[in-house]
Amino acid sequence: MTLNFEHVTLGQRVRFGTGKAAENLSAEVERLGARRIMLIASESDAPMAAAVSSGVDVVLHYHDVAPHVPIEKAEKARAAAIEHDADLLVCVGGGSTTGLAKAVAMTTALPIIAVPTTYAGSEATNVWGLTEASRKATGVDDAVLPVTVIYDAELALSLPAHLSVASGLNALAHCIDSMWAPRADPINQALASEGIRALAAGLPLIKDNPADLAGREQALYGAYLSAVAFASAGSGMHHKICHVLGGAYNLPHAQTHAVVLPYVLAFNAPFAPHAERRIAAAFGSDDAVTGLSDLRSALAAPTSLKEHGLNEADIPEAVELILPAIPASNPRRVTAENLDELLRAAYAGSTLPGSTETATTGTATTRDKETSHA
Numbered sequence: 257m258t259l260n261f262e263h264v265t266l267g268q269r270v271r272f273g274t275g276k277a278a279e280n281l282s283a284e285v286e287r288l289g290a291r292r293i294m295l296i297a298s299e300s301d302a303p304m305a306a307a308v309s310s311g312v313d314v315v316l317h318y319h320d321v322a323p324h325v326p327i328e329k330a331e332k333a334r335a336a337a338i339e340h341d342a343d344l345l346v347c348v349g350g351g352s353t354t355g356l357a358k359a360v361a362m363t364t365a366l367p368i369i370a371v372p373t374t375y376a377g378s379e380a381t382n383v384w385g386l387t388e389a390s391r392k393a394t395g396v397d398d399a400v401l402p403v404t405v406i407y408d409a410e411l412a413l414s415l416p417a418h419l420s421v422a423s424g425l426n427a428l429a430h431c432i433d434s435m436w437a438p439r440a441d442p443i444n445q446a447l448a449s450e451g452i453r454a455l456a457a458g459l460p461l462i463k464d465n466p467a468d469l470a471g472r473e474q475a476l477y478g479a480y481l482s483a484v485a486f487a488s489a490g491s492g493m494h495h496k497i498c499h500v501l502g503g504a505y506n507l508p509h510a511q512t513h514a515v516v517l518p519y520v521l522a523f524n525a526p527f528a529p530h531a532e533r534r535i536a537a538a539f540g541s542d543d544a545v546t547g548l549s550d551l552r553s554a555l556a557a558p559t560s561l562k563e564h565g566l567n568e569a570d571i572p573e574a575v576e577l578i579l580p581a582i583p584a585s586n587p588r589r590v591t592a593e594n595l596d597e598l599l600r601a602a603y604a605g606s607t608l609p610g611s612t613e614t615a616t617t618g619t620a621t622t623r624d625k626e627t628s629h630a
């Protein structure tokens with residue numbers, strides 16, 4: 257294989273230290289010379305945010321966070337930032353909270369320090385998402401990339417095991433989709449491979465014992481790598497599917513990723529042998545689908561979209577919305593028919609047509625005639 261690619265590395269400071277979030281936040285605020293902080297955290301994460309920000313000056317404690325960043329919430333938060341003359345945004349929470357900070361940064365150009373408490377990875381990307389009239393729009397803007405990320409594995413100790421698993425599989429999806437996303441290259445694939453290894457090591461430890469700090473550290477490290485890979489490689493087929501489902505039908509983000517991932521992997525893997533080998537090697541497995549399947553079994557991962565609120569009657573509309581968004585880089589040609597089959601299988605948690613076994617428990621084969629590209 258010849259090496260011929262263009263790669264952009266985003267500039268961002270990372271401070272990783274277990275039990276050190278408050279100390280690291282104070283140091284960063286001082287380094288940036290900020291005096292008027294807008295602290296964004298959901299109502300339920302507010303006590304954690306208060307502890308993390310105990311050493312800095314906060315002019316506004318802002319709690320009106322909602323999944324998928326509804327535009328009305330974004331506009332309200334933007335107005336509040338201006339009204340309080342904020343000079344720095346600090347967000348403490350999951351991807352929804354980081355997403356709201358990004359929405360504010362988009363129009364105000366305020367810097368963000370992100371303190372993530374899940375494994376969604378939004379803190380390490382220049383990707384924003386906003387939902388308006390039941391449609392989720394995403395885009396890229398360097399203004400929304402947090403200047404600093406403060407990682408502290410202790411902050412995720414309160415994240416219940418089932419949410420940790422779903423969120424960790426959201427991160428794993430960043431890694432796997434990066435293998436065939438529009439700007440996939442050897443650098444982001446290497447980051448994605450190490451992300452898969454770290455997540456596959458950390459998540460079972462968390463599942464067995466949510467207080468396991470070594471597992472939490474591995475998962476957080478993997479989540480960061482996954483997000484850097486995703487920001488660099490762009491959104492592949494998997495992310496396009498999940499964004500439509502999340503925005504149009506208000507499905508929970510991490511759980512949707514967790515359910516859809518094995519179906520997309522089983523769909524693409526036979527057409528992407530190079531990516532398939534890398535994913536398998538990262539799992540330490542004979543093949544990629546089995547590697548993911550074994551991990552999902554160990555994690556008791558969510559298996560169907562119907563259990564997370566999708567109506568079967570919405571599938572034809574979802575196919576129409578997703579199909580135009582599938583990137584040309586996808587290794588397998590996506591048609592209305594095979595996408596409909598994939599969504600119906602993910603809806604029911606059943607075997608993906610074209611696979612010899614269920615996507616969650618076996619190796620994919622296909623009888624289609626497309627050739628492989630990745």
Ligand SMILES: NC(=O)c1ccc[n+]([C@@H]2O[C@H](COP(=O)([O-])OP(=O)(O)OC[C@H]3O[C@@H](n4cnc5c(N)ncnc54)[C@H](O)[C@@H]3O)[C@@H](O)[C@H]2O)c1
Pocket residue numbers: 298300301323324325349350351352353355373374375376377378379381382383384385411412413414415416419423426509510
């Ligand atoms: N822009 C990007 O690059 C990017 C990447 C990934 C995800 N996202 C976005 O992030 C959102 C999803 O993020 P998410 O999966 O983190 O969900 P979330 O932020 O909605 O959090 C899920 C729930 O977990 C709670 N929670 C968070 N941390 C906790 C903790 N440590 N202990 C206990 N409870 C905790 C939250 O309060 C919330 O109720 C979606 O809108 C998604 O589109 C964006």
Ligand SMILES: O=C(O)CCC(=O)CC(=O)O
Pocket residue numbers: 324355376378383384385386394426495498499
């Ligand atoms: O910020 C967004 O809403 C878009 C990016 C995103 O959600 C990544 C993901 O699907 O995990």
